[in-house]
Amino acid sequence: MTSDAVKWPDYARRHYGSTSATLAPRVIVVHFTESDTWQSAYSTFSQNVANRGEFPGTCAHFVLDQSGVAHQLVPLDLMCRHTIGLNHVAIGIEVVQATHGNSSSWAEQQILGRPAQAQALVALIRQLQGRYGIATTDVIGHAEANRHRLFTDLLGWRNDHTDWSMASMTTLRSRL
Template identity: 35%
Template structure:
């Protein structure tokens, strides 16, 4: 009921301001008992968190790009329970597949892949409290679009009203949190270098969401 009320308020505000809300579609990935167990194992092994259900309290939103050209290929990457053998860079950190809570197509359509309060594997050190938003594209041939930016702005505002979100970061900024209380990664060798979703995209996103009064990044 609270979610419906929130969506109604957002729709009313959008219509009153003459803006059109992005389309939101449910497109769930596989989250069966095995994915649940792998998620619980990941929480324990990487963060020292022991739970019966892989639930999180979101305090952060992390923006990504898939570096994959199409929606279907991007979805097919996240849907399976097990990590692809092609991901040699993170195979040693567990069998749980990478995923995100939302996937935004290049036309701005938002696909909800899983509940925001379940853990998704999308950012080292911070999955235990981070909502992941993936954007289709990010290649030379498929740069992120204005429609995607608008949908990301909408999602950040929507999610910040639902959850106690303190930070919104680009994936490339995750290492700024290594000495922050949010950082729980136990494996000091588990790091990847990221550039998504690009500096320009994050600058524009922050400009459009500055009224949320989110916390500045560590060191700023």
């Protein structure tokens, strides 16, 4: 990761005006992987493919598998590239679930209806909220990111992802 890490401050500067890639978490963004296993999400992230022509590639701090095990991939004090406009303030959690041709909300319902995974997701978020003093209103879905008060991108980029709609997040937030 050394050669990729040196590119991080440049991304942080271009998009957020930050002088370093150090993260002080204020927001939690929930995603789902569009894959059936955490290993395939890990494999995608570890390939570190340029996204929109820039490095580092996309990643998230945690990948939560369907049995409820949270795999931490990145230290929590390091920015990770998972949500345009919020990477400078947000921890990213990827929940393992594919859509199999269905809608995002279908995928979210599979997660919310799978007790081991859903309870582990709630426990992980609560733990992070306690550690960093993050309000439940600042636990958001990727699809809600463009509207968040801390959203900023100096190049004018915006998210076009549909993972974790407001309706599903309202259900998830009610469990926190």
